[in-house]
Amino acid sequence: MIEPHAPAPPGSPPSWGGPGGSPDSAGGTPGASGPGGPARLPVRPAVGRFLVLAGVFVCAACGLVYELELVALASYLIGDSVTQASVVLSVMVFAMGLGSLAAKRLRRFAAAGFGAVEAVLALVGGSSAMVLYAVFAWTGGWGGLWADGPRFLLVAFSLTIGMLIGAEVPLLMELIQRVRRQDAGGAVADLFAADYVGALVGGLAFPFVLLPFLGQLTGALLTGTVNALVGAALVLGLFRRDMTRRARWLLLTANAVVLALLATATVLADDFERAARHAVYGQDVRVAVKTDVQEVVLTGDADGRPLDLFLDGRLRAGGSGERRYHEALVHPAMSGPHARVLILGGGDGLAAREVLRHPDVRRVDVVELDPGLARLARHDPGLSELNEHAYGDPRVHAITADAFHRLRSTPTATYDVVISDLPDPGLTASTKLYSQEFYGLLRRVLAPDGRLVVHAGPLSARPRAFWTVDATLHAAGLRTAPYRVAARDTGLAPDPDRTAATPNAPRDWGFLLAARTPPALRLEPTGPRPSTLTPRSLAQDARAASRARIDDLPPSTLVHPRY
Incomplete structure (x- = not known):
């Protein structure tokens, strides 16, 4: 492809009677004009x-x-x-x-x-x-x-x-x-x-x-x-x-x-x-599909190996750490009214699994951009068993849509709880979903006493990105309670740098619980008891996050992303 600033041709037309030269040196044939002369074409x-x-x-x-x-x-x-x-x-x-x-x-x-x-x-x-x-x-x-x-x-x-x-x-x-x-x-x-x-x-x-x-x-x-x-x-x-x-x-x-x-x-x-896929993911690749949005790969779930879910080469769910991540994401936000729940992302059904453990939930809307992932989570034996057949529950409604566009058409005060289980803000495609404008839309669809929880990436590896999410939530009129959960095994780390070929990624997850008034970071007293989370460990997680605080960061907006 030629660019506009490419060198221009000579300022004058070529001279057809230019200096001669040997045919071999000029690339011509016997009887042809010298270099730069008219071509002898087989057509007009x-x-x-x-x-x-x-x-x-x-x-x-x-x-x-x-x-x-x-x-x-x-x-x-x-x-x-x-x-x-x-x-x-x-x-x-x-x-x-x-x-x-x-x-x-x-x-x-x-x-x-x-x-x-x-x-x-x-x-x-x-x-x-x-x-x-x-x-x-x-x-x-x-x-x-x-x-x-x-x-x-x-x-x-x-x-x-x-x-x-x-x-x-x-x-x-x-x-x-x-x-x-x-x-x-x-x-x-x-x-x-x-x-x-x-x-x-x-x-x-x-x-x-x-x-x-x-x-x-x-x-x-x-x-x-x-x-x-x-x-x-x-x-x-x-x-x-x-x-x-x-x-x-x-x-x-x-x-x-x-x-x-x-x-x-x-x-x-x-x-x-x-062969390359096996070199990246190992020999036990069980499912590998290219949807309209991304490549989805499932490995393991055979011979005793835990199931791993990769989206575009990045590990999204795997090992016992998967449960620790999703329990920490969901249960603190469910401490309060939670009849109507919105999950952004989470097409694998794992966040919905934790939401459904609360019996008084009436409706769960899962907004997922990739219908292929939701279909796999519904029908694949290993993944559907891992999410405990969440999509088979009549309270769960899968919605194929871009989260930003969906929120713009959602009525005010529709949800008691919003769970943002989206890719890390470090991924360019996700930046708009961590912007002040996006959180303004979330604030509008929350009930007056509703709560929002955001996965904001690994705190230890990207503290500035994490606290930029916090500053952006504040700019949208929300108050936050940050907490950091350490990954104590080799499981999930939703992180743009953690791929199938780079397993040594950061081993913690940062979350922000947000509401119109300062939210209390706690577990529902009468609710289900998470297997990996206790009130005491949650308080310790909050103190660990506060010690890493970075103040006075500007918020991220659509026209000025800061991740």
Whole structure:
């Protein structure tokens, strides 16, 4: 894809009677004009010009798919989509400038040079997703010895792909001028028009066609295949007379090798993905599904191993720590009126399980963005047994919706208790669900004496993020009671850095109980007794959280997120 600030073509049209040179050094054939001369096309110039612009269109679409593929994969594997998108795109744009400058030396060999660039770009761009995922799967994730290696690899791919995309600019400009002489401004306009339309098609094809129907690996490999075919067809079909016999055979052989490698990788993509999944999650992967929202993986629940639930590679429920987390999340908020309960997130049904232990609950609404997760929690034998068949209770109503949009249409004072069991605020996609505006909506839907509990991430690892959530709740007109629960085993840690490949994540959870008036942090005296939580331990948890307090932090808002 060509960027607006890419180097412009020469200020004057090429001289058709330029200096001569040997055919081999110029990449021409005997009898052709010297370097920079008009191309000897097998078709009329108008048809040739159309074919070059069509090639620009396809190459631009492929280039943008490579960029989006790197952004998506980096966001999935590393997290923090804003940072990853900024790194990938800024490095690529910078590299495109370098590639344009470097390609100036190839303008005398424009046809052969463009063919070689497209072959390399197809191989590097098409295989980038598979290589990055392999590094993630077989090197222990993004921690330990490889803490910076995969990030450097991401930058290296961005730099290489960007340079190759940038190298297309002067070469395509040279080719289009050899087809038919045109003023520089008109040639730039035509080239940019084809490029930007192609970028639009590639940008729309990635999220709506390639990603949902082919997945990240096969989508990237197919894009590389199309890139190689179009580049080779354009050069070998249209500009073959501008190249020596040796150059044509070298280019044909190179593209055949690239296509063979991409085709082989495409055939093996499913086997590779299964092997990589086992390398990440272990050998006892029982369920692995790609929903419209995320990848859901269930492991264990066989041969005595506890069930683990991973969402997009991040552990969300596992081991006996799962019960400790959900009891600490739910039961302090249930001390008081709790006939009407809203659970935000929690599609696994585990928070609903704890809510239903209170017999006087009349209705539980579970607002979950991913219907596939809720369906799995209802029907999978292991997960439904873990949540004690919560979705089979007639009081539980599963609602597929974005939490923010759902709250905007919820009547005032609808719920006695709201349980926010959402991903950590450190994940960019969750930032809006930890904003002052979001908590303002929650305050509105709470009954006057209602209570809200928020999972605010690991306090020991991210104290500033935790106390920013606290400051944001205060800015929304709520008073809080913070508490921190230590994880005493190897179970759940809902944390964006805790993945299947990085098990040594922080082992505590931070919670904030909020209400219009200062809430009392306690357990319901006549309610069910949690197995991992007592009034004494809850008081100790509150004191532990208070000792880590950070004051005077600004709240997070939609237009100024602070996590």
